[in-house]
Amino acid sequence: MKILAIDVGTGTQDIMLYDSEEPIENAVKLVLPSPTRIIANKIGNHHHDIFLSGETMGGGPVTRAIKRHLDKGYRVVMTKSSARTVRDDLNEVRSAGIEIVDDGEEHPEIAEIKLGDIDLDILKGALQYFDVPLEFDQVGVAVQDHGFLKEMGDRDFRFHKIREKMNAPLLPEEFAFHAEAPDYFTRMQGVLRTLKGYKPTVMDSKFAALCGCTCDPFVEALENFVALDIGNGHTLAASFKDGKICGVFEHHTRMLTPSKIESFISRLVSGEITHEEVHEDGGHGAWVVEPIEGCEIVVATGPRRKIMDRTVYSVYNAAPAGDVMMVGPAGLIRAIMSKRG
Structure with a gap:
């Protein structure tokens, strides 16, 4: 089976x-600039009104680029x-000054930029220069998605749904x-609409990394770890x-110190960590089904993992397929393969 992750x-x-x-070490692998960075640069290169069509995608740089465009006095539709x-x-x-129109509406009088987390045509075009056909039986995509409920903040809603799903390890x-x-x-x-017809697997990027x-x-051989x-x-x-996952906590990286990480990990292992203590500290929250019996080692991934070097823990940097940057794709592939039994 061929899988695009x-x-x-x-x-x-x-x-x-x-x-x-x-x-898996022979798989074709690419690490490219993210779509939100690419589109943010496109917005910054325009010096006139713009029309943004397409799909819901990752914000961050795109949102900041839109704000800068509005601050310059340009119209954003x-x-x-x-x-x-x-x-x-x-x-x-709308309150930010952005004009909103119905999906499918066109504005040929101003420059158009199409938004989206996935563009298979661009990927196909890049691979063809290396004589690699973009052929696959299954496709998986990981994006960070906290979910949305108007009556509840995204931090609370995210852990509300985690608690609903994780009533056992x-x-x-x-x-x-x-x-x-x-x-x-x-x-x-947005990803599902973009890949309509492929029946993709989608996953929150954080859980795909885990x-x-x-x-x-090395990690597969461990029994109890964080x-x-x-x-x-x-x-x-x-x-x-x-x-199996027995408990989780989520926080904003910029607010974490080595000592704070040590405290949260210790309480996660013991099962004593609470949603309230993480949430009130400015994080998203926590949920534990049951404690684990000690921690053999801490496994780390992600671009800011070096902070763990300043903690008391022995740390192992996960690198499935021999590449730390392929943690998310490897997780997607495992999820797809597990569905097939």
């Missing part, structure tokens, strides 16, 4: 084209789907959605027992 981050998009007939890139609540988008691949996802995951819905950590042969994906924006930690 794409982990869309804020800084990079990490891509693996995997063939189950070959060792967005379709409803693309506007959810800025905020899921479209009234908040779960394999990390069980956090994937195959061919469809709940409507409240608006960014995943899943990918377990693909590392894994952290320490990203540029967010850090998600999970306690594992016998390959």
